[in-house]
Amino acid sequence: MNSATRIFFKDLALKGIANQFSTTVKHNANLNLQVEQGDKKEGANVVIFELGLKHTHKEAYQINIDSSEIHIQSVTPSGAFYAMQTLVKSIPVQEVSEVHFPATEIKDYPRFAYRGMMLDVSRHFSDVEMVKRTIDILALHNLNVFHWHLTDDQGWRMEIKKRPLLTQIGAWRDNTVVGRYIGGNDYPTDNQRHGGFYTQDQIKDVIAYAAERYITIIPEIDLPGHTSAVLASYPELGCIEKEYKVANRWGVIKDVICAGNEQSLQLFKDVMDEVCELFPGKYIHIGGDECVKERWQACSKCQGKIKQLHLKSDSRFSKEDYLQSYFMGEIAQYLHSKGKQVIGWDEILEGMPMDGSVIMSWRGSFGGKENAGVKKDVIIGPATHTYFFYIQTLGSKKEEKTGGGDINSSADFCRNIDSWKIESGCHHGPCHSHVF
Numbered sequence: 001m002n003s004a005t006r007i008f009f010k011d012l013a014l015k016g017i018a019n020q021f022s023t024t025v026k027h028n029a030n031l032n033l034q035v036e037q038g039d040k041k042e043g044a045n046v047v048i049f050e051l052g053l054k055h056t057h058k059e060a061y062q063i064n065i066d067s068s069e070i071h072i073q074s075v076t077p078s079g080a081f082y083a084m085q086t087l088v089k090s091i092p093v094q095e096v097s098e099v100h101f102p103a104t105e106i107k108d109y110p111r112f113a114y115r116g117m118m119l120d121v122s123r124h125f126s127d128v129e130m131v132k133r134t135i136d137i138l139a140l141h142n143l144n145v146f147h148w149h150l151t152d153d154q155g156w157r158m159e160i161k162k163r164p165l166l167t168q169i170g171a172w173r174d175n176t177v178v179g180r181y182i183g184g185n186d187y188p189t190d191n192q193r194h195g196g197f198y199t200q201d202q203i204k205d206v207i208a209y210a211a212e213r214y215i216t217i218i219p220e221i222d223l224p225g226h227t228s229a230v231l232a233s234y235p236e237l238g239c240i241e242k243e244y245k246v247a248n249r250w251g252v253i254k255d256v257i258c259a260g261n262e263q264s265l266q267l268f269k270d271v272m273d274e275v276c277e278l279f280p281g282k283y284i285h286i287g288g289d290e291c292v293k294e295r296w297q298a299c300s301k302c303q304g305k306i307k308q309l310h311l312k313s314d315s316r317f318s319k320e321d322y323l324q325s326y327f328m329g330e331i332a333q334y335l336h337s338k339g340k341q342v343i344g345w346d347e348i349l350e351g352m353p354m355d356g357s358v359i360m361s362w363r364g365s366f367g368g369k370e371n372a373g374v375k376k377d378v379i380i381g382p383a384t385h386t387y388f389f390y391i392q393t394l395g396s397k398k399e400e401k402t403g404g405g406d407i408n409s410s411a412d413f414c415r416n417i418d419s420w421k422i423e424s425g426c427h428h429g430p431c432h433s434h435v436f
Contacts, residue, residue, distance in 0.1 A: 053079070122155045153228035159199045162270045163234075172194070260300075
């Protein structure tokens with residue numbers, strides 16, 4: 001392949017992919033490849049994109065390379081996109097006069113329908129340029145879901161026009177803990193204000209950018225725990241009357257949204273109105289993890305709601321666990337009324353299960369196995385294998401130990417998924433990693 005190489009696309013749906021390939025080759029290797037629509041003209045030295053591959057998997061593709069051409073066939077445009085990425089990974093990232101590909105035939109399709117990564121922009125804010133760079137990296141590795149963790153104790157990152165204080169106050173923290181947080185209130189900080197948020201126009205831009213790369217964005221709005229930024233913005237929604245601050249440390253925080261206050265539900269419904277309007281995908285992630293119940297146990301409003309709903313503790317779960325199920329269930333029903341389906345962390349299995357919910361299992365694989373056994377969709381991303389802030393080398397003394405495992409064991413984990421007894425009708429996708 002050289003500057004005389006021409007790219008042909010036979011189907012108009014492949015025009016964008018052909019142009020992306022040309023642009024990428026120019027950027028990486030400084031080769032100018034002309035793009036044309038139609039059948040190959042006379043001569044060799046061409047790259048051809050076309051649909052029409054017969055295969056049961058919609059993302060399948062086939063690449064045939066000989067001395068005259070690179071011929072790509074796919075079932076759908078997404079398959080052609082992944083074929084393009086396979087070629088891109090073989091092109092040097094330096095200026096060259098030509099690129100040599102070996103004569104070969106590649107037949108490929110993904111093992112898992114859901115292949116995702118989470119980027120937490122709450123604990124560490126990433127600007128739009130960095131988010132797009134992350135999406136590019138996902139695309140290069142044939143991942144098709146970008147899980148955008150937009151809210152947490154350490155910052156609220158999405159503009160909500162009906163609730164402006166969420167970004168005016170909740171998007172900013174006074175400082176940030178330095179080093180590994182090991183507990184308590186006495187810890188060093190950097191004394192630097194940190195924060196930021198995305199306007200709705202910026203979010204629309206990122207969504208369009210991802211769609212061009214066949215990536216669906218799943219936004220996460222964490223509730224009812226991990227809500228310090230919400231409480232700092234709207235302190236009347238806390239169980240205790242006090243000043244709340246956007247968190248400057250990691251870990252689990254006792255202050256959570258008051259589940260017995262109807263205004264708490266209304267705030268999240270207002271938020272979901274704008275989330276659903278912006279994000280065209282099917283799924284909305286509503287969190288549900290690490291919600292400490294201590295404040296609810298002493299809150300008159302929460303205990304009043306428990307009494308009103310006739311919630312009782314049993315041998316498995318507390319009445320406060322069931323209160324969380326009620327609160328999240330109300331938001332889930334609201335989202336269902338807007339044509340959306342909810343995803344939650346595996347804690348949402350503790351209490352009353354939400355109909356139609358998808359479990360994202362992070363505390364190991366038990367939650368995923370349990371949900372898979374009842375024919376529900378699960379996404380497997382256990383912290384011990386897929387959290388990128390864990391140590392990445394065995395026995396390394398150079399990396400700060402963050403607790404848990406190491407991601408060298410991820411390959412073994414994916415192989416072990418096949419040993420599960422998975423009922424038909426269930427989807428499982430262990431390819432979900434997490435960046436904080």
